[in-house]
Amino acid sequence: xxxxxxxxxxxxxxxxVMVIGGVHLAFALMLLAIGFGVAYxxxxxxxxxxxxxxxxxxxxxxxxxxxxxxxxxxxxxxEVAENVYQALFExxxxxxxxxxxxxxxxxxxxxxxxxxxxxxxxxMTLLAVxxxxxxxxxxGLATGVVCAGGSLGILIPPSVMLVMYGPMANLSVAKLxxxxxxxxxxxSGLYLIYIGVGSWVMPTLAPAIxxxxxxxxxxxxxxxxxxxxxxxxxxxxxxxxxxxEGIASPTEASGVGALCALILxxxxxxLTYSTVKAAAYTTLTVxxxxxxxxxxxxxxxxxxxFLGGGELVKSMLLGLPFGRWFILAVMMLTIFIGGFFxxxxxxxxxxxxxxxxxxxxxxxxxxxxxxLVCVNLQMSFxxxxxxxxxxxxKGASPPEIATKxxxxxxxxxxxxxxxxxxxxxxxPEIILWLPRVTLGG
Amino acid sequence: MRFxxxxxxxxxxxxxxxxWLIIPLLVVVVYEVVARHLFNAPSTWGYDTCWMLFAxxxxxxxxxxxxxxxxxxxxxxxNLLSERGKLIFDLIIYLVVFLVPAVLFTWAGIxxxxxxxxxxxxxxTTNWFFPSGPPKSLIPIGFFLLVLQCIxxxxxxxxxxxxxxxx
Numbered sequence: 001x002x003x004x005x006x007x008x009x010x011x012x013x014x015x016x017v018m019v020i021g022g023v024h025l026a027f028a029l030m031l032l033a034i035g036f037g038v039a040y041x042x043x044x045x046x047x048x049x050x051x052x053x054x055x056x057x058x059x060x061x062x063x064x065x066x067x068x069x070x071x072x073x074x075x076x077x078x079e080v081a082e083n084v085y086q087a088l089f090e091x092x093x094x095x096x097x098x099x100x101x102x103x104x105x106x107x108x109x110x111x112x113x114x115x116x117x118x119x120x121x122x123x124m125t126l127l128a129v130x131x132x133x134x135x136x137x138x139x140g141l142a143t144g145v146v147c148a149g150g151s152l153g154i155l156i157p158p159s160v161m162l163v164m165y166g167p168m169a170n171l172s173v174a175k176l177x178x179x180x181x182x183x184x185x186x187x188s189g190l191y192l193i194y195i196g197v198g199s200w201v202m203p204t205l206a207p208a209i210x211x212x213x214x215x216x217x218x219x220x221x222x223x224x225x226x227x228x229x230x231x232x233x234x235x236x237x238x239x240x241x242x243x244x245e246g247i248a249s250p251t252e253a254s255g256v257g258a259l260c261a262l263i264l265x266x267x268x269x270x271l272t273y274s275t276v277k278a279a280a281y282t283t284l285t286v287x288x289x290x291x292x293x294x295x296x297x298x299x300x301x302x303x304x305x306f307l308g309g310g311e312l313v314k315s316m317l318l319g320l321p322f323g324r325w326f327i328l329a330v331m332m333l334t335i336f337i338g339g340f341f342x343x344x345x346x347x348x349x350x351x352x353x354x355x356x357x358x359x360x361x362x363x364x365x366x367x368x369x370x371x372l373v374c375v376n377l378q379m380s381f382x383x384x385x386x387x388x389x390x391x392x393x394k395g396a397s398p399p400e401i402a403t404k405x406x407x408x409x410x411x412x413x414x415x416x417x418x419x420x421x422x423x424x425x426x427x428p429e430i431i432l433w434l435p436r437v438t439l440g441g
Numbered sequence: 442m443r444f445x446x447x448x449x450x451x452x453x454x455x456x457x458x459x460x461w462l463i464i465p466l467l468v469v470v471v472y473e474v475v476a477r478h479l480f481n482a483p484s485t486w487g488y489d490t491c492w493m494l495f496a497x498x499x500x501x502x503x504x505x506x507x508x509x510x511x512x513x514x515x516x517x518x519x520n521l522l523s524e525r526g527k528l529i530f531d532l533i534i535y536l537v538v539f540l541v542p543a544v545l546f547t548w549a550g551i552x553x554x555x556x557x558x559x560x561x562x563x564x565x566t567t568n569w570f571f572p573s574g575p576p577k578s579l580i581p582i583g584f585f586l587l588v589l590q591c592i593x594x595x596x597x598x599x600x601x602x603x604x605x606x607x608x
Contacts, residue, residue, distance in 0.1 A: 018538075019515060020517075021518050022515055023514065024512045024534070027512070027534075027539050028538060031537065031541060034541070050577075053580055054577065054580070057492060057493075057495075057496035058566060059492070060488065060491070060492060063491055063495045066463055066495060066498060066499075070463050248474065248478070252474045252477075252478075254470070255466075255470030255471045255474060256471055259471050280461055281457075281460045283463050284498065285506045286511075287502065288506040288511075289506055289512055291500075292503055292506075293513075343513055385517050386517065
């Protein structure tokens with residue numbers, strides 16, 4: 001029989017081959033766990049899997065996943081993005097790059113409504129891309145902005161990624177939410193600066209809209225802008241505030257937030273049976289898809305660790321020269337490169353559990369490390385060939401946009417995300433300050 | 442094909458039940474928040490009910506998610522295959538990667554739940570001490586629905602393959 005650690009390497013290798021080859025991630029994980037589990041642990045693997053599944057079912061924190069997805073989908077149906085974008089369009093329109101600013105700010109607001117990105121990216125592509133193309137914005141910029149802005153949804157709380165990271169790493173989800181807020185805003189800020197500087201240096205990149213096209217700016221104009229944005233912003237502030245201040249647990253906040261989203265939908269006269277039904281079904285497929293990966297990865301990891309795979313990676317990485325910062329760079333680079341081929345759920349549940357003990361051994365702050373990983377995982381949405389954000393944008397944009405345009409368009413934003421990771425490494429307080437003052441570290 | 446249509450009806454039906462579970466889940470979570478924060482009197486049953494609803498949702502939703510082709514995969518290499526190649530590839534995936542774990546976990550789940558019922562095991566998460574048999578049964582139920590849907594997908598792939606050969 002093959003020695004155990006070699007089997008662990010083969011197991012990981014097979015997983016990569018299967019996933020890149022096009023096998024569904026959740027079931028590739030389960031099949032490999034069963035195969036290697038039966039070979040090396042015997043029939044024990046089955047009761048062990050059952051206990052592992054039951055552990056996931058019993059997790060109080062993970063209940064927030066379907067509720068946040070539901071809240072986001074309902075808010076999407078109330079046309080939050082449309083309202084906010086319309087208001088910002090009118091405010092920023094006459095400036096160079098104004099529509100791109102409006103897109104990033106709308107995405108940031110929307111990111112704070114939802115924990116996933118599909119809805120944000122699709123909605124924003126339909127709204128913003130045609131508007132920008134009509135005003136002769138550069139195609140790459142127009143689509144890159146939507147890809148990058150839309151991907152903020154997975155980082156800015158409430159975020160499904162953070163809810164999943166917490167129980168896995170034994171970290172409080174509330175602290176993760178608090179820690180992710182400023183890095184998310186940092187990214188959003190970097191995007192805005194890039195657009196500002198870019199459209200100032202190269203006016204053809206994002207020309208200003210002519211004054212004639214804009215509405216008159218009287219008090220009515222500002223009131224309407226406020227009316228369109230305020231209820232949503234208040235809801236977000238209440239939900240996130242109660243979590244970050246430690247008043248409510250993320251699960252409690254997700255329930256109340258979902259209820260408030262329904263009330264908001266009534267307020268905007270968008271609540272119908274078909275809206276709720278569509279939201280319930282979207283929530284179901286997202287939740288089932290994610291949780292089959294979670295339970296599959298849970299047993300895959302048990303078997304991988306049993307075979308000594310974790311120890312192997314640990315001794316290899318800790319044996320590297322040049323000290324702990326170099327090892328951190330290697331880990332970050334691994335996740336970054338992995339993001340080209342594997343979705344974030346896979347990376348989060350396969351690679352991160354292997355890296356966690358290494359980060360602990362190197363005395364990195366677990367909360368800080370978590371956010372670095374999540375900012376990094378967020379890039380996987382933008383890095384081809386397997387890039388969700390690009391798929392969604394391509395799927396929803398007008399035919400004149402070629403995939404090549406989007407590829408060129410996202411490059412500056414990926415570079416900005418790398419800058420953000422580096423900034424967070426140099427200034428760890430960006431991550432650690434908020435959770436410390438509100439939740440006591 | 443009557444058989445396939447029947448299975449798909451089952452997947453759609455259980456999928457719709459699972460989808461609507463979000464509403465009771467929402468209600469119970471909000472009820473608990475009100476009871477705990479406003480009246481300082483959390484219920485004994487709220488906590489366990491929440492996670493059981495949530496577990497029922499995603500486990501029962503697995504088959505419907507397969508029907509909707511919403512389990513994620515990377516389709517870059519897959520898209521390079523010919524139509525026939527795709528059908529053969531899918532058939533292999535359904536037969537090996539889906540069916541094998543689903544059957545084995547259904548079987549393991551039946552034992553897992555049966556043991557809990559036989560020994561009248563109770564949940565120890567809270568002081569409610571609800572029997573653990575029902576929530577544990579969700580695992581074999583979920584995977585059994587997946588087995589059914591998987592068989593439907595296999596039959597459909599074989600039929601499509603046969604039809605392609607004729608034309």
